[in-house]
Amino acid sequence: MRVRLSVPVQEEFDAELARLLDAHVPARLAAADPSLWPAGSEAAQRLGWVDLPHRAEELLTRIESLRATLEEQGLRSITLTGMGGSSLAPEVMAEAAGVRLEIVDSTDPNQVIEAIGTDLAHTVLVVASKSGTTIETDAIRRAFAHAFAAAGIDPATRMIAITDPGTELDRLAAEEGFLATFHADATVGGRFSALSAFGLVPAGLAGVDVRAIVAEAAAASPTLESDDADNPALRFGTWLSVAHARATEKLVLAETSPALTGLRRWIEQLIAESLGKDGQGILPVVVDGTDDVGFADARADALLCALGPAAEFTAPSGFHAVIDGSLGELFLFWEHATAIAGYGIGVDPFDQPDVEAAKSHARTVLSAGGGTEDEEPAFREGHVEVFGDVGEARDLVSALDGLFSEVDEYGYVGVQAFLDRIAEAHAESLRPLVSLHAGVQATFGFGPRYLHSTGQYHKGGHANGVFLQITAAARTELLVPGRPYGFSVLQRAQALGDAAALTEKGRRVLRVHLLDRSQGLEQLRAAIEAVEPRHHYGVD
Numbered sequence: 424m425r426v427r428l429s430v431p432v433q434e435e436f437d438a439e440l441a442r443l444l445d446a447h448v449p450a451r452l453a454a455a456d457p458s459l460w461p462a463g464s465e466a467a468q469r470l471g472w473v474d475l476p477h478r479a480e481e482l483l484t485r486i487e488s489l490r491a492t493l494e495e496q497g498l499r500s501i502t503l504t505g506m507g508g509s510s511l512a513p514e515v516m517a518e519a520a521g522v523r524l525e526i527v528d529s530t531d532p533n534q535v536i537e538a539i540g541t542d543l544a545h546t547v548l549v550v551a552s553k554s555g556t557t558i559e560t561d562a563i564r565r566a567f568a569h570a571f572a573a574a575g576i577d578p579a580t581r582m583i584a585i586t587d588p589g590t591e592l593d594r595l596a597a598e599e600g601f602l603a604t605f606h607a608d609a610t611v612g613g614r615f616s617a618l619s620a621f622g623l624v625p626a627g628l629a630g631v632d633v634r635a636i637v638a639e640a641a642a643a644s645p646t647l648e649s650d651d652a653d654n655p656a657l658r659f660g661t662w663l664s665v666a667h668a669r670a671t672e673k674l675v676l677a678e679t680s681p682a683l684t685g686l687r688r689w690i691e692q693l694i695a696e697s698l699g700k701d702g703q704g705i706l707p708v709v710v711d712g713t714d715d716v717g718f719a720d721a722r723a724d725a726l727l728c729a730l731g732p733a734a735e736f737t738a739p740s741g742f743h744a745v746i747d748g749s750l751g752e753l754f755l756f757w758e759h760a761t762a763i764a765g766y767g768i769g770v771d772p773f774d775q776p777d778v779e780a781a782k783s784h785a786r787t788v789l790s791a792g793g794g795t796e797d798e799e800p801a802f803r804e805g806h807v808e809v810f811g812d813v814g815e816a817r818d819l820v821s822a823l824d825g826l827f828s829e830v831d832e833y834g835y836v837g838v839q840a841f842l843d844r845i846a847e848a849h850a851e852s853l854r855p856l857v858s859l860h861a862g863v864q865a866t867f868g869f870g871p872r873y874l875h876s877t878g879q880y881h882k883g884g885h886a887n888g889v890f891l892q893i894t895a896a897a898r899t900e901l902l903v904p905g906r907p908y909g910f911s912v913l914q915r916a917q918a919l920g921d922a923a924a925l926t927e928k929g930r931r932v933l934r935v936h937l938l939d940r941s942q943g944l945e946q947l948r949a950a951i952e953a954v955e956p957r958h959h960y961g962v963d
């Protein structure tokens with residue numbers, strides 16, 4: 424593992440490093456010492472991840488044997504449903520290894536229909552949920568069960584559960600006789616579960632060499648656990664904490680190696696959900712490469728981090744880093760560094776106090792019928808309807824201009840797109856445009872996926888974000904079996920629910936509803952481009 428850090432304030436860095444070493448933070452973390460955080464905090468019961476690489480043997484053997492059984496039965500198509508920490512790590516592992524693992528973490532009906540696809544005869548669905556009650560995961564499981572049954576296949580023979588012992592999902596799997604159930608460790612939280620059953624089972628069944636990933640992590644762990652000033656996780660955690668204290672709180676993540684494809688989306692959840700709370704935190708900004716908007720033109724509020732080997736670059740803030748290594752090393756490195764940064768910043772890295780608000784608002788919208796009837800847009804223009812507080816604005820360009828004018832000089836715009844993240848992947852190209860025209864950093868997340876990643880930060884972190892939410896008319900509907908609503912109604916309720924939770928927290932939200940998905944998206948793109956770029960870029 425190679426970690427190169429540049430520190431503009433050496434004395435502050437050294438002092439913070441000494442403070443963390445005096446408190447023996449790395450060694451106490453490695454010993455799962457709950458007294459690192461206040462008594463009664465979530466942290467006290469969520470430190471089981473530290474030694475996962477050293478106790479994975481039984482799990483690895485079981486995965487290998489199940490994979491062989493599936494292969495014998497011709498079940499070659501592995502699909503995973505799970506949100507946030509229950510799918511991001513295996514997604515990275517599969518992408519990096521170039522093996523096919525279909526991930527379904529969306530409530531977009533079109534995306535779910537596509538994922539169910541036509542190969543049910545060879546498909547196995549891994550249902551991953553620590554709590555066993557996550558609404559998206561449950562809805563997707565129901566849709567697959569219905570489709571299997573309609574194809575004359577007993578759904579239970581094609582389902583594998585990963586969940587904590589005793590959850591609703593665990594009970595269901597036992598009652599229905601799922602093909603297999605993997606019990607997760609209750610002391611390991613979702614975003615720290617990459618090296619547990621949540622990461623290893625789906626990836627291993629899909630054909631990733633998970634044994635090698637675990638071995639890489641195990642080899643790195645003594646270094647990451649040591650009370651040593653050269654411990655890279657300690658140094659990186661200190662770096663984040665020192666930058667945070669200087670109001671440099673956007674971590675711009677660029678990948679420079681195909682071997683680490685997708686890792687930044689896993690890091691995004693880990694950092695945002697672990698540190699973004701109590702009005703504090705580090706906002707991850709995922710960009711494509713070191714020449715992308717957000718990285719190449721970063722200002723004083725950004726730490727720049729390249730994942731993989733990178734040519735020389737510098738950050739105006741003076742905080743820049745290059746981190747390279749194998750996947751196994753990096754999973755464990757980031758987990759340790761994040762926990763250490765949480766200690767440094769003074770937050771509990773293992774809870775997510777603001778996630779529930781969006782879920783609860785979504786439930787309210789759902790029980791009121793999905794929120795389709797009673798809403799009046801502020802105005803309609805061309806292929807879009809615009810909702811939210813737009814003041815006097817009666818056209819899209821003015822409404823966007825109004826939203827962007829509300830952002831602090833060092834704030835950010837969060838773009839939240841409740842679209843099909845496969846078929847409408849191109850929507851992500853709105854991020855750099857928004858960044859350029861708002862003159863600040865911009866993030867992009869597909870809903871509902873981002874709710875389980877950056878959603879915590881948006882509501883609980885630094886209150887300097889405004890939000891552009893994109894919803895769209897459903898192209899089709901797919902009923903959630905056993906529920907009085909369809910996926911499109913659920914998807915919409917989740918968008919409205921998060922908008923309500925953000926508004927409640929004093930964040931400004933503008934919702935652009937696409938009446939025609941592709942033309943509406945083009946109209947939105949053109950309108951963003953027509954907003955006079957704000958002056959912030961280039962003023963540091």
Ligand SMILES: O=P(O)(O)OC[C@H]1O[C@](O)(CO)[C@@H](O)[C@@H]1O
Nearest residue numbers: 507508509552553554557613875
């Ligand atoms: O595994 P579960 O319980 O379904 O939760 C999925 C995700 O939802 C959250 O609990 C909240 O967003 C994440 O922390 C977690 O990774």
